[in-house]
Amino acid sequence: MDPEKIASFGTKEEAEKELKKYKTDVCASGSLFTVEEFSIQENEYDEDGEWIGGGDIWKFTPMEIFVVDKETRKTIAKVKTYEEAEEAAEEYEGDAGADIVFYE
Secondary structure, X not given: OOOOXXXXXXXXXXXXXXXXXXXXXXXXXXXXXXXXXXXXXXXXXOOOOOEXXXXXXXXXXXXXXXXXXXXXXXXXXXXXXXHHHHHHHHHOOOOOOEEEEOOO
């Protein structure tokens, strides 16, 4: 999907304050995921609003991924990346194994 510009700020601190109002949303459909996340991206524009340069992403909204016991549904780990979730699920030694979920 195409990124959408929500707002512009004069300082990184102003942007970080606004970013706290947003949350990453993950929807799963089988083994496919749709992720809506928000970020602070540094860009420079001319006086007409035309993009000059930039593109560096400074910060993303946090993502919460849970690793849970398949049988008890007890949370084993709460992580911020899918890679961390896969590691936690593989390392889990419970009899039933572990699932990765995007809600608690």
